[in-house]
Amino acid sequence: MRDSEPSKSLIEVIEKAKPSVLIGCSTVGGGFTPEILKVMAANNEKPIIMALSNPTSKAECTAQQAYDNTEGRCIFASGSPFPPVQYAGKTFHPGQGNNAYIFPGVALGIIASGLHHVKNEVFLVAAKAVADLITEEDLSRGSLYPPLSHIQTCSKEIAVRVMEYAYEKGQASTYPEPQDKYCYIRSHQYDCDYKNALREHWDYPNEDCPVSILEPKKKYNHKPPCPCF
Secondary structure: OOOOOOOOOHHHHHHHHOOOEEEEOOOOOOOOOHHHHHHHHHHOOOOEEEEOOOOHHHOOOOHHHHHHOOOOOOEEEEOOOOOOEEEOOEEEOOEEOOHHHOHHHHHHHHHHHOOOOOOHHHHHHHHHHHHHHOOHHHHHOOOOOOOHHHHHHHHHHHHHHHHHHHHHOOOOOOOOOOOOHHHHHHHHOOOOOOOOOOOOOOOOOOOOOOOOOOOOHHHHOOOOOOOOO
């Protein structure tokens, strides 16, 4: 807590407090003005700008505005998706800070372990799991998150970490404890790849079938057709 006079001016607060991180959850589009972003860049080598409001029209700033007004030095994340940004000959791929990274994996881990009481620590465990999945390549591209295309891998890793937490704290109710938690999680994960409902092989009529399959049914004289059909 800072012992400071209250202020209605965000830029005034930033100039006095000199924060290193701006987190936007206001749904005020353009709330992070160029002036505010420039002050953040002046006070920090790598200012962290998180414009998390949705939809895109409500984002506190765009990815382009964030990089343009921080000399390309900011670490940016947004709630809405933004296309790659060009600045000073470099391409940045801003990461989308979406709850899809956390909630599916947390829920899967809770269900699989039978965890009945979900404390704040569970979400800290999940956040650390996501952070561990970020590669140097992701960071060099300007992304604070793994690619959304890897969301299933991310969810499995979170679920395993939540299961480990539940058993370590003695709060799991699924017994016996699975030894291979990763395989156990995979067995409980929804799989949208369905097997073909049709048979792979079909039996052809026997060559000695006395009746051609092209002959009309009246040839049978009301007798049952050949079982070879």
